[in-house]
Structures are given as structure tokens and as C-alpha cells.
Amino acid sequence: MKDAYTLILSAIDAGEYRPGDRLVESELAERFGVSRTPVREALQRLETQAMLVRDGRSLIVATLDHNQLAELYTVRAELEALAARLAARHATPEEVRVLEGMIAEDRDSGRDPEALARTNRRFHHQLHLASHNRYLVQQLDLVRRSMALMARTTLAAEGRDETALDEHQAIVDAIRAGDGDGADRAVRAHISQAWETRLKLDAERVDG
Template identity: 75%
Template sequence: MQKDAYTLILEAIEGGTYKPGDRLVESELAERLGVSRTPVREALQRLETQAMLTRDGRSLIVSSLDHNQLAELYAVRTELEGLAARLAARHATEEELRVLQSMVAEDHALAGGDPRALSRANKRFHKQIHLASHNRFLVQQLDLVHRSMALMANTSFAAEGRDEVALAEHDVIVDAIARRDGDAAYLALKNHISQAFETRLRVEAGEIRTR
């Protein structure tokens, strides 16, 4: 199925092709995507409504998050992700559990590699937990949260040493879900998100180097 202009532009932002502060020009996007300017204009208007883009005079730029917005986003994400893990422990099928277990096993091979590849693997992992919660409204809210996560310039996996720690945290989360221990899964995922937020703050403060 052919992707529309909105999806293509959103994926380019999520993938880091367009970063916070980058200016998006309607004519250039139309040429790059091989579509007319009308669907591009409609896509840009939709992204602006969703606060993914900010108006700078007559131009639109990719939005960025200040410190307070980042803290607010992580506060919401921590609770929603924890709830997803709790519900996954209750509702995940055996097949979904095996997929989660295979994901964490495969992702360990990425440690020490490209932070962007680790970030993509991390998104797949979290999305699988969201789906395993079997709660469509929670999945919708988490999709909105993760869309806003694309407005951060760097992934926390770029911080030195974060990849191995994060992957170990994934192991703990999946183990709790597999044991059907909702409380442990909830706490494990909340801790995982909290550690990611702390890592990001320490990178911004210059305490941790990035690679």
C-alpha cells in the first residue's frame, strides 16, 4: 500500500532525516516525495495541528521540546508504558510472549553498534508490549506519545553505556510479563523509562558523553 505524504513526512522526522529546527519547504517536499503540492500542504497543516511542526514567520520548522516539555512527556510516558506492561502480563498470548523474548535476544547483538539501529529496535520492542496490552485506547495514546518522542534530537542509546543497561532492563520487563506478574512488569517498565530520562538529562548536563 502506497504511503501518503503525511506518513512519509512523519517517518522522515521520526527517522532523523528532518531534525528539530529544520525548515520544511512545501515545494522541496513535493519534489522529494514525487507528489503534488496539495497533499504536502495538507500533511504539513496536519502536522502543525499536532504540534509536530511550529510556524516561524511564513515557514514551518520541526518542533523541539524544552526542558519542561520533556519532563511532562516523560511523566506521561512512564505511567502509560507501565500500564501497558501490567496489561500485557495479564493479556499477552503465548505467541506474543515468544515474539517479545525473541526480540530481546536478537537486540543484544546490536549492543555497541549504531544508536539509531538500537533506537529502532527499542521502538519495535515497546510497540509489541503496547499491542500485547490488548487495549486499543492505550495503544492510541502511546502512539501519540511516541510521535512526540521524535522531536528529541538524539536517542538516549547514543549515551555511552546506555545500550547494555537498557537491554538488561528489557530482559527484566519481559521476564515479569512472562511470569504474569503485572506489578513487577509495571515497575520494571516504569524504571526503564525513568532511567532513560535520567540518562538524557545527564547527557544534556554534560555528565555523560555520546557516541
């Protein structure tokens, strides 16, 4: 059985708890069927990792400000570009086919942004694994954890779902060809577009 920390973190990652939501120790213990002590320890750990912040006596899911988002996207671009470059060198034919299959499944599925966000996370995680570098995968897991603190997915933007899949395909094409430079460029272009889309979504929210 998963421990309290993993259960709470997974719930945040899945969007069940969003930035600004208050986490109550007793409610979490009841929901996950664990005692309050491991929940308390998990909340303290998540606070230390800046996933949660204090609001008076309560703990709430953290919200990333503009500068934090910019920093996160910068780090993500560098690490994912390295992962793609390594994947072009080390990915097995089976791993490439799995990545291609994920893209095909997403094209055939509906256009629910939250569902696409989940499959998008799986695609990127599989890309990280294809780098065959455990230390890089660990660092990218930390980045992915912080990405969960974003209020909404950029895939909710009109037309972004299809263009994102095209960008995924460009990454996989380069990896299949063993083109490390091309994979690097494709990932950087993909993340740059995602960051630009997020900026537009945030601007629209302010205007609203």
C-alpha cells in the same frame, strides 16, 4: 501508497528531519512524488499537532524544551506501565517469545545508536500491542510521535545500550510470569533511567 502526512511523519520519526530542520513544501512534494496540495495539507496538520512550528514564513520541526520533556516522560511512564501490566495479563506465549527474540537480536547486533533506537521503538510498540487494548495503543502512538522530536537517542550514552536491554529483559520476565506489579515496576524503572540519561546528555551539551 502512503499519504503525504504519513510519509512526512515517518521521515521525522526516522530522524531524517530533526528538530530545527526547515520543511519546504516544494522539496517535500518532489521527494515523495506527490503534488504540493496534499503536502501543504499535511504540513498544516502537523503544525496543528505541534510537530511543526512557525519560524517567520517557514515551518520547522519542533523542539521540546525541558518542561515538555519532563511532562512527556511522566505521561509515557504511566501509559507504558499500564500497557505492561495488561500485557502480563493478556500477552500470548507467541507475543512473549517475539519480545524475547527482539532483545536477543539487539544483544547480537552492533552498537550503532540509531539502529538501536529503531529496534527500541519496535520493542516498545510490540509491548504496547501485547496489552490488547486498542485505545491505550492509540494514546501511546501519540506519545511515540512526540518522542520523535527529541534531538538524539539516550542509547548514544556510554553503556546505556546494554543496561537498556537488561531493563527490557526485566519487563519481559515479569510479563512471562504474569506478574503485573513487577511489569509495572520494571517499566517505570526503565523509563526513569532513560529520563535520567537524557538529563545527563542535555547537561553535557550545555557544558560543551
